[in-house]
Amino acid sequence: MEAPSEAPDPAGPGLGGSLPAVSEFVNPPQFGAVAPAMWRGRRVLLTGHTGFKGAWLSLWLQALGAEVTGFSNGIPTAPSLYALADVEPGLTNITADIRDREAVTAAVRDARPEVVIHMAAQPMVRRSFVNPHETYETNVMGTVNVLDAVRTVGADTVRAVVNITSDKAYDNREQGRPFVEDDPMGGHDPYSNSKGCAELVTDAFRRSYFSGDDVGPRVASVRAGNVIGGGDWGEDRLVPDVMRAVSAGRPVPIRNPTAIRPWQHVLNPLSGYLVVAQKILAGNHDAASGWNFGPAQDDAKPVSWIADRLTELWPDELAWEIDPGPHPHEAQFLSLDSTKAREGLGWRPRWALGQTLESIVQWHLGLRDGADVRALTLEQIRLFSAA
Numbered sequence: 001m002e003a004p005s006e007a008p009d010p011a012g013p014g015l016g017g018s019l020p021a022v023s024e025f026v027n028p029p030q031f032g033a034v035a036p037a038m039w040r041g042r043r044v045l046l047t048g049h050t051g052f053k054g055a056w057l058s059l060w061l062q063a064l065g066a067e068v069t070g071f072s073n074g075i076p077t078a079p080s081l082y083a084l085a086d087v088e089p090g091l092t093n094i095t096a097d098i099r100d101r102e103a104v105t106a107a108v109r110d111a112r113p114e115v116v117i118h119m120a121a122q123p124m125v126r127r128s129f130v131n132p133h134e135t136y137e138t139n140v141m142g143t144v145n146v147l148d149a150v151r152t153v154g155a156d157t158v159r160a161v162v163n164i165t166s167d168k169a170y171d172n173r174e175q176g177r178p179f180v181e182d183d184p185m186g187g188h189d190p191y192s193n194s195k196g197c198a199e200l201v202t203d204a205f206r207r208s209y210f211s212g213d214d215v216g217p218r219v220a221s222v223r224a225g226n227v228i229g230g231g232d233w234g235e236d237r238l239v240p241d242v243m244r245a246v247s248a249g250r251p252v253p254i255r256n257p258t259a260i261r262p263w264q265h266v267l268n269p270l271s272g273y274l275v276v277a278q279k280i281l282a283g284n285h286d287a288a289s290g291w292n293f294g295p296a297q298d299d300a301k302p303v304s305w306i307a308d309r310l311t312e313l314w315p316d317e318l319a320w321e322i323d324p325g326p327h328p329h330e331a332q333f334l335s336l337d338s339t340k341a342r343e344g345l346g347w348r349p350r351w352a353l354g355q356t357l358e359s360i361v362q363w364h365l366g367l368r369d370g371a372d373v374r375a376l377t378l379e380q381i382r383l384f385s386a387a
Helices: 052-064 101-111 125-130 132-153 190-209 238-248 267-281 303-313 339-345 353-368 373-386
Strands: 043-047 067-072 092-095 115-118 160-164 218-223 252-254 260-262 290-292 300-302 320-322
Touching: 043 052, 043 101, 052 067, 052 267, 052 373, 067 101, 092 101, 101 132, 115 132, 115 267, 125 132, 125 190, 132 160, 132 190, 160 267, 190 218, 218 267, 238 252, 238 303, 238 353, 252 303, 267 339, 267 373, 290 339, 300 303, 303 320, 303 353, 353 373
Parallel strands: 043 067, 043 115, 067 092, 115 160, 160 218, 218 290, 252 320
Antiparallel strands: 260 300
């Protein structure tokens, strides 16, 4: 795919148009903001690009003018944001399994990316109880495959690697406080534990292969959780469960109404991932470390609070009820301290929880009413970027 001579402007002002030179964005005027000129023509390999977060990020990178190569073993849900927003025509698609070492190596060699963003994962806690082997193989060895491909065939081109893990990677002993970046990794269930393992793998590769004063790849790991937004149809997730209940005309089944989670719009952490990559591209080696991207502490709310608010915002009748189970173990309190990102990157969550929930309802009402889903999604990216 050839780099466009000008950044496309599919979402209106704020994502395209006339942009300053890249040199002006080494330290962007708005510290902590996504800098469009840093991404125009930039070769990016994005694994897991067909998933919920991956589709949002694929569209954003396309709007920024990046040359995106996506790597995924298929579209994980039906319906999907990836299909509805017609994401694929704007990128080079590779259909392969992250567990396939040779396929991953070939993708890095052929795409010659400058930035690798690794999102491909088995993301479901409940599924990890049913199939722990798949979970560890995907989340741990998939990460090994990506980092080793960067080491062996990508060292001459890759400058920044951003490995996406999870807030659940921390060893949660219900300590009643937000996690900070140097808290120990762990995890009660196979999913959470596999993400903790992926963090340890990333740290080992960083220390062994991607450090020192020489020019070469630098690797960051980023942790966020409970991201929500339009276009999510994942299993065992609150907002998709609400939207499925709306479609079926039945109450929303709620598993754990008192559990507190750090809810945030998907664009909040995605902006953080891009800012981390920008810092590494600008030569800041300190950015190649672990980062938390979570909402303001006031936005860590119980599941019941979110369900109540969505019930209020949805224009038609909507109610929820307790799902009697049985259910696997889930942490009661989970929150992230993002002080490091605020102070070290200038990052902040641009959309608070109230605006996040309103945007989700607007997105799904637009879908229901026949809106152009790609335009609808890009417009939300534009509004977020301008916040």
